């Protein structure tokens with residue numbers, strides 16, 4: 001049973017990866033469709049009961065499902081004094097702060 005669950009997780013992750021890639025490709029051509037791909041990817045994760053890996057989670061806005069591409073839909077600011085990275089979604093204005101240095105963990 002355990003291996004079956006792992007297989008479901010693996011397939012779900014593959015589909016999430018594909019959907020996020022499609023979302024990136026469609027951002028300029030069709031932003032609405034792009035957001036729908038992100039939403040779909042999140043739904044797949046929910047249904048498969050898996051956590052989306054951190055590196056994938058950073059690729060979209062949890063608030064408006066927009067795929068985040070620096071200078072296009074994402075602004076990144078480094079707050080040196082506070083040692084934090086501040087991400088702003090340019091679609092909805094949602095701000096996410098990440099402790100500096102932990103970004104790639």
Ligand SMILES: [Zn+2]
Nearest residue numbers: 061064089092
């Ligand atoms: Zn957003």
